[in-house]
Amino acid sequence: xxxxxxxxxxxxxxxxxxxxxxxxxxxxxxxxxxxxxxxxxxxxxxxxxxxxxxxxxxxxxxxxxxxxxxxxxxxxxxxxxxxxxxxxxxxxxxxxxxxxxxxxxxxxxxxxxxxxxxxxxxxxxxxxxxxxxxxxxxxxxxxxxxxxxxxxxxxxxxxxxxxxxxxxxxxxxxxxxxxxxxxxxxxxxxxxxxxxxxxxxxxxxxxxxxxxxxxxxxxxxxxxxxxxxxxxxxxxxxxxxxxxxxxxxxxxxxxxxxxxxxxxxxxxxxxxxxxxxxxx
DNA sequence: CGTCTATCCTGTGGGC
DNA sequence: TGCCCACAGGATAGAC
Numbered sequence: 001x002x003x004x005x006x007x008x009x010x011x012x013x014x015x016x017x018x019x020x021x022x023x024x025x026x027x028x029x030x031x032x033x034x035x036x037x038x039x040x041x042x043x044x045x046x047x048x049x050x051x052x053x054x055x056x057x058x059x060x061x062x063x064x065x066x067x068x069x070x071x072x073x074x075x076x077x078x079x080x081x082x083x084x085x086x087x088x089x090x091x092x093x094x095x096x097x098x099x100x101x102x103x104x105x106x107x108x109x110x111x112x113x114x115x116x117x118x119x120x121x122x123x124x125x126x127x128x129x130x131x132x133x134x135x136x137x138x139x140x141x142x143x144x145x146x147x148x149x150x151x152x153x154x155x156x157x158x159x160x161x162x163x164x165x166x167x168x169x170x171x172x173x174x175x176x177x178x179x180x181x182x183x184x185x186x187x188x189x190x191x192x193x194x195x196x197x198x199x200x201x202x203x204x205x206x207x208x209x210x211x212x213x214x215x216x217x218x219x220x221x222x223x224x225x226x227x228x229x230x231x232x233x234x235x236x237x238x239x240x241x242x243x244x245x246x247x248x249x250x251x252x253x254x255x256x257x258x259x260x261x262x263x264x265x266x267x268x269x270x271x272x273x274x275x276x277x278x279x280x
Numbered sequence: 281c282g283t284c285t286a287t288c289c290t291g292t293g294g295g296c
Numbered sequence: 297t298g299c300c301c302a303c304a305g306g307a308t309a310g311a312c
Contacts, residue, residue, distance in 0.1 A: 116290060270304075295301095
């Protein structure tokens with residue numbers, strides 16, 4: 001599932017490739033992709049626009065356009081962004097395609113949004129104020145930013161009985177964590193996923209902030225995790241799935257102590273942990 | 281407000 | 297061998 005490291009892997013490839021290119025034509029094949037906008041209106045707003053920059057906030061991609069508008073895209077479960085050239089056939093589950101041209105007007109391939117399960121979304125925001133109000137109402141701080149730390153996390157969790165894993169999965173706590181990196185971060189922090197968020201000690205909050213950052217950095221270094229769908233912008237798989245410490249490792253030995261990794265259901269998600277390293 | 285559940289969607293894999 | 301059904305989960309709407 002694409003989480004911050006997978007989105008960041010794509011962003012690092014797409015930003016230099018897309019910067020300065022013009023969207024000659026946008027084609028929305030699946031109306032759900034842009035809902036509630038209408039495909040024709042969406043396409044018209046992008047045609048002829050130049051991409052100034054391609055950035056990320058949480059798991060959202062932000063394509064900044066030359067008229068002050070921003071194209072926002074989210075991969076959700078199985079979405080993917082692929083760069084292809086003119087004679088490469090479009091992938092099987094194409095939802096939208098953006099044909100690109102360089103500043104001299106020469107064709108420069110296309111950017112394809114592929115998404116078997118059709119959960120992925122896109123929207124256009126006319127200006128920075130509109131964009132910021134959308135993102136800020138949904139997302140907490142970036143995990144590598146100064147405003148995410150142990151103090152913030154403890155304040156955020158104070159008085160809450162919800163499992164700490166549910167709090168990590170909530171994008172308003174910290175932006176970009178999903179099911180894989182929540183499990184990996186909690187293991188690194190030696191905290192059981194079901195622990196009541198409000199009962200975290202100061203030391204645990206500090207370990208968790210480090211665990212989140214370490215897990216995300218390891219994922220970025222490995223160019224993301226490919227469990228089934230994720231591919232980078234050129235179709236290559238990530239390798240972080242080969243370094244999972246507990247996630248998807250039910251019945252296998254804990255890499256630290258050898259105890260058998262357990263699987264439970266927590267926050268409505270398949271959850272993996274080491275019963276010994278992550279005490280109740 | 282906080283918390284939990286259902287919903288969207290389809291490819292995959294386990295069980296019979 | 298083939299069929300059916302449960303399962304996977306990011307974000308959000310709605311229930312309580």
